[in-house]
Amino acid sequence: GAGVSQSPSNKVTEKGKDVELRCDPISGHTALYWYRQSLGQGLEFLIYFQGNSAPDKSGLPSDRFSAERTGGSVSTLTIQRTQQEDSAVYLCASSPGTATGSVHFGNGTRLTVT
Amino acid sequence: GQSLEQPSEVTAVEGAIVQINCTYQTSGFYGLSWYQQHDGGAPTFLSYNALDGLEETGRFSSFLSRSDSYGYLLLQELQMKDSASYFCAVYNQGGKLIFGQGTELSVKP
Numbered sequence: 001g002a003g004v005s006q007s008p009s010n011k012v013t014e015k016g017k018d019v020e021l022r023c024d025p026i027s028g029h030t031a032l033y034w035y036r037q038s039l040g041q042g043l044e045f046l047i048y049f050q051g052n053s054a055p056d057k058s059g060l061p062s063d064r065f066s067a068e069r070t071g072g073s074v075s076t077l078t079i080q081r082t083q084q085e086d087s088a089v090y091l092c093a094s095s096p097g098t099a100t101g102s103v104h105f106g107n108g109t110r111l112t113v114t
Numbered sequence: 115g116q117s118l119e120q121p122s123e124v125t126a127v128e129g130a131i132v133q134i135n136c137t138y139q140t141s142g143f144y145g146l147s148w149y150q151q152h153d154g155g156a157p158t159f160l161s162y163n164a165l166d167g168l169e170e171t172g173r174f175s176s177f178l179s180r181s182d183s184y185g186y187l188l189l190q191e192l193q194m195k196d197s198a199s200y201f202c203a204v205y206n207q208g209g210k211l212i213f214g215q216g217t218e219l220s221v222k223p
Contacts, residue, residue, distance in 0.1 A: 031209055042201065042215035043157070050209050058210075091156065093211075101147060101162030103211060108156060 002026075004106035006092050012112045013082055021077040021109045025094030032075050033093045033103060034067055043091065049075065050097075082113045116140040118214035120202055125220045126192055134187045134217045136202035144205040146178050146185045151199045151216070160187070160200075189219075197221045 005024040013019050025032050034046040045059035049069045060066070064082075069075040079086055089110050093103040118138045126132040136146065145164035149157040161169055163178035163185060175188040189196055199216040206212075 033211060035213070043203075043213040045210070045212055048210050056208065056210055093157075097209075101145060101164070101205075102159035105156040105158070 004092055004094050004104050006090075006106035006109050008109060009107065010110045010112075012114060015084060015113055016081055018078065018080045019082055019111065021079075021090050021092075021111070023075045023077070023092030023094075023106060025073065025075070025092070026104055027073075029094035029096055029104075030072065031095045031097060031103070032069055033095075034075070034077050035091045035093070036088045037091060037108070038088045046077070046090075079111075082111075084113050087111055087113045116204060116206070116212045118202055118204060118212065120200075120214045120217045122215065123218040123220070125222065127222050128192055128194060130192050131188065131190050132192060132219065134189075134200050134202075134219070136185050136187075136214060138183050138185075138202070138204050138214075140204050140206055140212070142207040143180065143183075144207050144209075146176075147203045147205065147211070148174075148176050148187045149201045149203060149213070151201065153198075157201060192221050194221050194223070 007022045030051045032049045035043040047067045048056040064080045067077045089108040091108045093105045095103040120136045147162045148160040151157040161176040168177045173190045178185040199218050201213045201216045203213045
């Protein structure tokens with residue numbers, strides 16, 4: 001596709017439920033990032049995939065959060081047993097490689113946990 | 115660990131020049147990027163510095179001093195549409211990209 005695609009764009013879920021957020025990066029981009037942004041706040045790093053290397057999971061806030069990237073392309077961020085503090089916009093970004101200077105963001109998934 | 119500091123908000127008038135500073139602490143520094151984010155939108159890339167000095171792209175310029183762990187974004191001939199949040203972000207040598215908390219720029223008529 002022309003850009004990074006994220007789905008769903010909005011997700012409302014009940015506390016305690018599991019959610020899956022999907023990211024389709026730009027074709028050919030080897031690097032993929034997940035960030036979380038609460039209202040009026042900065043971008044909190046969650047996880048980074050680069051090619052076939054082991055992902056950098058250092059930003060995942062708890063073991064309820066996990067992510068995978070299949071075939072070096074599509075990525076899924078899974079949040080288990082959601083809590084109200086998980087409510088935020090989850091942003092995915094991709095780039096052609098390491099330190100190319102720019103990443104391209106999707107429009108994000110707005111997650112609301114009630 | 116990694117940390118970035120930038121002012122939380124800046125106000126300026128149309129036509130003016132504004133500078134948004136960013137200081138950082140990181141291991142394995144590779145480069146400094148700047149992103150713009152309008153309310154409700156996704157961040158978009160503005161500029162990147164891997165080497166010391168000034169990079170100019172139209173009305174926007176970005177500067178880096180690796181020895182001072184410092185950079186800035188310079189916006190000239192401010193327009194109302196420049197009202198947005200601006201983020202500095204640090205790349206480390208592994209390709210990890212960490213963002214600052216952002217600077218909210220308000221441009222007044």
